[in-house]
Amino acid sequence: KRIAIFSSGSGSNFQALIDATQKGSLQATVELLVCDQPDAFVIQRAQAAGIPTFVFRAKDYNSKMEFETEIIAQLEKRGIEFIVLAGYMRLIGPTLLQPFSKRIVNIHPSLLPAFPGKDAIGQALEYGVRITGVTVHYVDEGMDTGPIIAQAPVEVYPNETKQSLQEKIHVVEHQLYAETLNHLFITEF
Numbered sequence: 001k002r003i004a005i006f007s008s009g010s011g012s013n014f015q016a017l018i019d020a021t022q023k024g025s026l027q028a029t030v031e032l033l034v035c036d037q038p039d040a041f042v043i044q045r046a047q048a049a050g051i052p053t054f055v056f057r058a059k060d061y062n063s064k065m066e067f068e069t070e071i072i073a074q075l076e077k078r079g080i081e082f083i084v085l086a087g088y089m090r091l092i093g094p095t096l097l098q099p100f101s102k103r104i105v106n107i108h109p110s111l112l113p114a115f116p117g118k119d120a121i122g123q124a125l126e127y128g129v130r131i132t133g134v135t136v137h138y139v140d141e142g143m144d145t146g147p148i149i150a151q152a153p154v155e156v157y158p159n160e161t162k163q164s165l166q167e168k169i170h171v172v173e174h175q176l177y178a179e180t181l182n183h184l185f186i187t188e189f
């Protein structure tokens with residue numbers, strides 16, 4: 001599978017997926033990073049790994065349709081078959097969803113449908129749940145609403161801080177995402 005990863009931030013999941021492709025535990029090639037934040041650390045990770053990047057600013061375009069049309073051109077140029085969202089902080093619009101329907105997945109740091117949207121980890125702590133976790137799901141037009149593919153639990157300890165919980169969630173994410181994608185690519189394509 002020729003995949004593109006979309007990320008807006010630090011890119012620890014991006015890195016984990018690159019590492020998995022290099023180890024051979026994820027049977028895919030990461031052909032492109034798409035990033036909407038020119039200062040994001042994930043861009044440096046891509047450069048270090050020799051992966052091409054398409055970096056853009058939403059405000060340089062008149063609409064989501066316009067920048068998604070440009071993204072599609074970039075994806076087509078590289079023969080991308082599958083899109084992996086990893087901390088991409090935007091909703092995907094119909095322009096991109098239509099041609100890639102069932103070929104876009106996302107990872108979210110909660111057990112959906114609990115705590116969708118921003119700051120899922122903060123929401124879980126605030127609510128006081130004892131178990132939270134990670135969800136990998138197909139992307140639809142909603143916010144973290146598409147069909148669930150895989151989930152893994154993470155226990156919330158009594159003295160948990162946002163940082164300590166985030167670290168545990170990241171460890172689980174990095175493993176679950178590569179495993180789930182590899183399984184998907186082997187079984188569904």
Ligand code: GRF
Pocket residue numbers: 007009010011012013014086087088107108109173
């Ligand atoms: C992850 O927790 C992911 O679940 C969420 O955004 C975060 C991205 O972290 N969608 P990173 O940039 O991969 O380190």
